[in-house]
Amino acid sequence: MALVCGLANSRKWKWVMYIILTLGATIYCYYDGWISEKYFNEPSNLWFNRIGSVVLAVAFVVLVIGFFVILKTRIAADDDGIDVNGKAKIPWKDIAAIDDSNVEKGLVNILYTIDGQEKKWVADSYKIDQFDELLDVISRHRPDLLPPIDQEEKE
Numbered sequence: 001m002a003l004v005c006g007l008a009n010s011r012k013w014k015w016v017m018y019i020i021l022t023l024g025a026t027i028y029c030y031y032d033g034w035i036s037e038k039y040f041n042e043p044s045n046l047w048f049n050r051i052g053s054v055v056l057a058v059a060f061v062v063l064v065i066g067f068f069v070i071l072k073t074r075i076a077a078d079d080d081g082i083d084v085n086g087k088a089k090i091p092w093k094d095i096a097a098i099d100d101s102n103v104e105k106g107l108v109n110i111l112y113t114i115d116g117q118e119k120k121w122v123a124d125s126y127k128i129d130q131f132d133e134l135l136d137v138i139s140r141h142r143p144d145l146l147p148p149i150d151q152e153e154k155e
Helices: 009-035 043-070 131-141 149-154
Strands: 003-005 075-077 081-084 088-091 095-099 107-114 117-124
Touching: 003 131, 009 043, 075 131, 088 107, 088 117, 107 131, 117 131
Parallel strands: none
Antiparallel strands: 003 075, 075 081, 081 088, 095 107, 107 117
16 A cells, blocks of 8 residues: 655645735735825835835745645655655665664655666655655665664664
């Protein structure tokens, strides 16, 4: 059975907060620069709010597009290997080394070779959910490179 990891909830909420804050600042600057007559006699504030509203609107659109791009994050680990977002397939036999020296920080580097090229993929607990379950699947398929947790405790 395959394990499918999506985008981590903490990362989703951070992006949602960025989007909400940018939208709020955009609306505030738009109102002060284009609708309210409060700053019409002060050209510096007027132009700041007008330019700011346009820049923030563009930033808002970029953040929304970026959010929907990262929302598609899917890491699948099955009997064949690890599928990274449908773009890269890492077969178990091609994994050359696993660097778990930063596992406390939620980072595991997986070094693999495909078509004679050495590549690296970083499993990051900030970016994907079910990080510990993914490490369990990796240790089941490659115990020589990433020993299971119960074996590490015995040593």
